Amino acid sequence: MNYLTVAIKAAKQAGKIHKKYFNTDLKVETKSTPFDLLTIADKEAEKSIVNLIKKYFPEHNFLAEEYTYDKTGSEYTWIIDPLDGTNNFASGMPIFAVSIALMKNNEVIVGVIYDAMRNELFFAEKGCGAFLNKKPIRVSSAGSLD
Known part of the structure; x- marks a missing residue:
């Protein structure tokens, strides 16, 4: 399996975990500050992502x-935020996602963001463009916001 396919599979697997725990009575912990939250969804999603990627690429860093x-x-180093938007998640706001990137020698070569609540999958691979649910996306050609 190629890197992008594995990243997408891992992101969707994490999205299922997000949906499983969203709007449930879950324990919320704090990390370094009262606004830096942690839930079981964060932990389970990360373990799920890492375990899946290790199955295909056991020699990679995380x-x-x-x-x-x-x-x-x-x-190769995989960079993972298993639940980007934990504060929203813990507050019952459906604005969160999983973020996964792969770097090769300090250059990002794959990126995936999956919002399970909206079923929106953003992905990009170096030299291949960026996509939202398989449709090409690009930045605006506008030179100014005025």
């Missing part, structure tokens, strides 16, 4: 929000 992982010396 930089994630909830846990630390041993460095492998690989030129």
Whole structure:
């Protein structure tokens, strides 16, 4: 399986975990500050993502929000935010997503953002463009917001 396919599969798997816990009576913990929240959805989603990616690419590195992982010396590093928008999630606001990127030698080569509540999948691969649910997207050609 290629990197993008695995990233999409991992993001959708995490999205299922988000939906499972959204608007349920879950325990909310704080990390470094009262506004830095952590839920079981964050933890489960991260474990799910890392385990899936490791199945295909066990030699890769991981930089994630909830846990630390041993460095492998690989030129590849997966960057993971398993639940971007935990405060919204914990407050019952359906504005959150999973974010996954893959870097090769400090250059991002794959990026995926999945909003399970809206079923919106944003993805990009170096040299291949960016997409929303398989439709090409691009930045505006407007030079000014005036």
